[in-house]
Amino acid sequence: QVQLVESGGGLVQPGGSLRLSCGASGFSLHNRAIGWFRQAPGKEREGVSCISSNDGSKYYADSVKGRFTISRDIAKNTVYLQMNSLKPEDTAVYYCAARGYYCSHYAPNFDSWGQGTQVTISS
Secondary structure (H helix, E strand, O other): OOEEEEEOOEEEOOOOOEEEEEEEEOOOOOOOEEEEEEEOOOOOOEEEEEEOOOOOOEEEOOOOOOOEEEEEEOOOOEEEEEEOOOOHHHOEEEEEEEEOOOOOOOHHHOOEEOOOEEEEEOO
């Protein structure tokens, strides 16, 4: 059974940092790409970052480039999203999702989703 569980969200001040984790079970990160998405109230779900399965290629939305870093620990079957220099506009529920080998920025291309973790950036 494929399962994804996010953790690490919270409330931080602007300029702060958070590290999100996405624990995967029921499959290996060797075989699935993992994407991070976020959805703010009243907005569509948007792709934030993705790491592919085969060579671990990484992709970022322009809005987070230079501030967010995606990584994975194959042994722990976990993907991380390190978020630095956080801004109020980063406030959203963050989801991780899995799909076939290659990354996509398009949410409907992902077939397995976690429950989400709230990230709030506020002073």
